[in-house]
Amino acid sequence: MKVGLLNIRPKYEDYSVPISLPSSCDYLASYLNTNMEGCEAHVEYELDDMLAKKPDIIGLSSFTRTYTAAREIAKEIKKRTNIPVIIGGHHISALPYNLDHTMDIGVLGEGEITLIEILRLYELGNVTDQKLAEIDGIVYYNENKELIRTKPRALIKDLDSLPIPYRTPFKKSVVGHLQHAIFTSRGCPFRCKYCAISEFWDQIRYHSPERVLEELMLLISQTNCREIAIYDDLFGINKKRLKSLVDLIRSENIHKKVNFTCNARASVFDDEICQLFLDMNIKACVFGMESANDRILAYMKGSTTGKQNQKALDLCKKYNISATPNFIIGFPTETPAEASESYWFIRKNKELVNDFRVFPACPLPGTHLWDYAIEKKIVQRDYEDWDEVDFFFTPEKSIYLNAEIYDQYEYKSILDSFYELRNKSKNFNxxxxxxxxxxxxxxxxxxxxxxxxxxxxxxxxxxxxxxxxxxxxxxxxxxxxxxxxxxxxxxxxxxxxxxxxxxxxxxxxxxxxxxxxxxxxxxxxxxxxxxxxxxxxxxxxxxxxxxxxxxxxxxxxxxxxxxxxxxxxxxxxxxxxxxxxxxxxxxxxxxxxxxxxxxxxxxxxxxxxxxxxxxxxxxxxxxxxxxxxxxxxxxxxxxxxxxxxxxxxxxxxxxxxxxxxxxxxxxxxxxxxx
Known part of the structure; x- marks a missing residue:
């Protein structure tokens, strides 16, 4: 059976750091080719390239901002072929009722095991309502055109049981040098109200340090790369595991061959973590600081304060680690005065950071912010304009959460003041x-x-x-x-x-x-x-x-x-x-x-x-x-x-x-x- 897996690229690409990232499709392709006899799975970024290989089944992976494109692609596939279309990813997992009629099945949550069970039904020619109902973690329309959702799929307990993901050779729309990346875990232990990760993965699970080392050595030998981004949602929070990983990396002298970057959290960032990061040659950290105001931080993140954000930047300076904090402006109930605290926090620390990014508060499906937008009737349950659920705010189109405090045009001017600060600053322009x-x-x-x-x-x-x-x-x-x-x-x-x-x-x-x-x-x-x-x-x-x-x-x-x-x-x-x-x-x-x-x-x-x-x-x-x-x-x-x-x-x-x-x-x- 030939399976085509299509990664759908966002409408707006950020080319500032092109990253060779193992996508969900890459993980699925490796898993299918390893665990399903006779399966030939391949990953593409262009539909024509996919169809040229004459697949028996096509799988699409989509975030919310690419879901409109996913529907158009599914429609085009059905226009040109009779190939079954399966959709997976964050969006359909958060909103199963959003399954389009051009899509045969939606995979909810972790997809490796679920997809194999679906493919075996197609292989046997036994795709019936009764058989589909026996598969956990899917959504589909039955013969009566009713939307059916099965019970949730249990998470894979041992991530090391997954094969090292195949990395798709980039072409056409991706140019230049690729910063290579790996995942060493899935999920996050925190429950931030703006983040869909914790809902999708439910809990944090880790690859063993030995498995991480194996993937690192393979990646370095295949690509001769000099920089690797650790793309975990939060890296280094488990200090015991971090110490073991650092020891293994140093035992193979990997810290002398490549620089690492990672995502960190200010509330748990301390001297011990910094020293371990230095020992494995982590040169840069990205922090989701989000705000400098304690009330907003408590509301959106829980156990984080402005002082902890400041301490994290001071520690980065002390240990010569490049810091890039991210901020979100426009949380519900945030006043202009509270937003200005983030502005002045950035100005005060502009010499301590390599860069900073500011995003509008965006209600992604599967987050508390989405539930808030539904509850306040800011969006309706039948909302379909998924291109606008993005980090580019336009007053006329984007979903705006804070109208009770100030209108969207004043909000846009506040966002612009942050962008202007970034453009004027020597480090950021x-x-x-x-x-x-x-x-x-x-x-x-x-x-x-x-x-x-x-x-x-x-x-x-x-x-x-x-x-x-x-x-x-x-x-x-x-x-x-x-x-x-x-x-x-x-x-x-x-x-x-x-x-x-x-x-x-x-x-x-x-x-x-x-x-x-x-x-x-x-x-x-x-x-x-x-x-x-x-x-x-x-x-x-x-x-x-x-x-x-x-x-x-x-x-x-x-x-x-x-x-x-x-x-x-x-x-x-x-x-x-x-x-x-x-x-x-x-x-x-x-x-x-x-x-x-x-x-x-x-x-x-x-x-x-x-x-x-x-x-x-x-x-x-x-x-x-x-x-x-x-x-x-x-x-x-x-x-x-x-x-x-x-x-x-x-x-x-x-x-x-x-x-x-x-x-x-x-x-x-x-x-x-x-």
């Missing part, structure tokens, strides 16, 4: 749009290099990268060896023999060698006859790097002190102008006056960026021949109300780069020993 553009660039660049070097033909490739993406992200490129090089660290090639590689790729590492010619000569010895060295280097002329500098962000770009001094002189003057038009005119004038001196400084004094002439010089000194030079750029032709977005366009036009050829994102140079 990289927009997901900019990051998305960088990921588009990386995908384009990697595809180009893969095709040019004919990686499908399996040449031997050594890749040296300073970035968070690589050709090795593609699981098909098993012939690629990767060295992850930190900034200004020594390049160790002792593990590799001479004449070993057809191609050597350098992704933005040449910038960090004080004497790049010496490093190229070392690499040249590793090349086979007629082998190629590919140099990918930043183009300092690209406006995106200039904008990064203006915003004061510290990235991998090693800008010189002279560059910073020059830029800061006129940017500070521009900000002194009273209106945006005058700012733009001033910037344009300064750019026209200083553009040549700016690029002159870059080319003469900043050895961390390489223009084509510099590549030619390196090629001559290392007796390599330049086969080709290419330019890669990001299209900045989009305007928003954001000052920096408009400034990027202004810069592009004022220096005459309607044709962006000379101001590309990167230079890609091909050198050969032939």
């Amino acid at each position: 990289v927009t997901s749009g900019e990051k998305y553009e960088k990921y588009v660039y990386s995908e384009k660049l990697l595809r180009y290099i893969s095709l040019t070097l004919s990686l499908k033909n399996k040449p031997e490739v050594l890749e040296i990268t300073n970035l968070n993406f690589s050709v090795n992200n593609n699981p098909q490129n098993t012939n690629v060896k990767t060295i992850s090089l930190e900034k200004y660290t020594k390049l160790d090639l002792s593990d590799y023999q001479e004449n070993s590689f057809d191609n050597i790729l350098l992704f933005h590492v040449l910038e960090f060698f004080p004497e790049p010619e010496k490093e190229i000569l070392k690499l040249k010895k590793l090349l086979k006859p007629n082998g190629k060295i590919v140099l990918v280097t930043y183009n300092v002329k690209n406006p995106l790097f200039f904008l990064t500098l203006i915003k004061g962000l510290d990235t991998n770009n090693a800008w010189s002190a002279k560059e910073r001094e020059l830029i800061n002189q006129y940017v500070e003057m521009a900000h002194a102008k009273e209106d945006v038009e005058n700012k733009f005119e001033y910037v344009k004038k300064m750019f026209n006056q200083n553009i040549y001196s700016y690029w002159g400084i870059c080319s003469k004094n900043n050895v961390s960026h390489f223009e084509i002439n510099r590549i030619k010089d390196i090629a001559n000194k290392t007796e390599l021949k330049i086969l080709d030079n290419k330019k890669f750029f990001i299209d900045l032709d989009k305007a928003t109300t954001d000052f920096y977005d408009q400034l990027s366009i202004l810069i592009s036009t004022s220096i005459g780069i309607n044709n962006t050829k000379d101001y590309s994102f990167s230079n890609v140079s091909f050198l050969t020993s032939a």
Whole structure:
């Protein structure tokens, strides 16, 4: 039996941190392929890709915000085929009565065992009302078109009995580097009124430390990843288990190979947990702080206070752990004064946090907030506009819970004040749009290099990268060896023999060698006859790097002190102008006056960026021949109300780069020993 499992992607994607996350469909595919003889389960993100494999049954997984899309997909499947459609996920589990007539069966809660029992009925051709009624944890329409819900499915007691999830290769809509992730538990012991997790999983259950170690080692060996997000709803609350896991991770030196991030809770965060986090190399924590007001915290979370939130941030500073707190504004009965406490809490602590996020209070089905919205008749039981049950608030469409205190337009202005604080703050102002553009660039660049070097033909490739993406992200490129090089660290090639590689790729590492010619000569010895060295280097002329500098962000770009001094002189003057038009005119004038001196400084004094002439010089000194030079750029032709977005366009036009050829994102140079 061929089973197609379709992950439905949200309407609005956050590309700021693309994550290779084992989804519910990945868990189901692994479980079915392991435990059901003759079953061939595969996961897709596109319906056409799914149907091309001619599945016997299709399973959909949906959250609330993707349920409208799930219904449209089910409708399309029924229009084109007679394939049975099974729906699972948080939404149908919270609202079983919402089962659409285009869907044959809904799976409620944990789906592994339930789905196998359903598939066996289809395999035997014995899908009857009587047989379906014997399966726990489902909802369906019987022959009389009546909605039937069976008794709840018992939870899987031993999570280690589940196979390690298959990770779907991303394609089409997912770009760039993927931050890899794992789950080490299911559920949460707390019952926050805005969260659907505790209702879905009911209680917290853990994988054993040994099983977590096994999955970590497999993930690292398969992907050569340098950063892993632990995506548990709450990690580290069980200190005994945490200590065992830390010991195992250190015994295999995993803490020296990867950085970890995780979700933590301020009310239980203490010195002991921080030390254990350091021991396993957890570099960053996300906290669901939600509010700085004690009354709101008691109402929504129970045992958490503003002082505990502050203590958590202070501990992160003490142990050098990057902190990202999340806040929710607009809880029922929250006054503007109480919301302002969160605002000033963030302002006070802006130097202690790496980032912060603010969300509108959203009543997700399965939460106390949803029940509140039903009780207050804010939404009706037959509500169907699921696209609007999301974390993007629009006064005309979104569900608003706090109208008794102030109207939705005043609420929107309060939310905007938080967003403005984030955009203005030095640490927070990289927009997901900019990051998305960088990921588009990386995908384009990697595809180009893969095709040019004919990686499908399996040449031997050594890749040296300073970035968070690589050709090795593609699981098909098993012939690629990767060295992850930190900034200004020594390049160790002792593990590799001479004449070993057809191609050597350098992704933005040449910038960090004080004497790049010496490093190229070392690499040249590793090349086979007629082998190629590919140099990918930043183009300092690209406006995106200039904008990064203006915003004061510290990235991998090693800008010189002279560059910073020059830029800061006129940017500070521009900000002194009273209106945006005058700012733009001033910037344009300064750019026209200083553009040549700016690029002159870059080319003469900043050895961390390489223009084509510099590549030619390196090629001559290392007796390599330049086969080709290419330019890669990001299209900045989009305007928003954001000052920096408009400034990027202004810069592009004022220096005459309607044709962006000379101001590309990167230079890609091909050198050969032939």
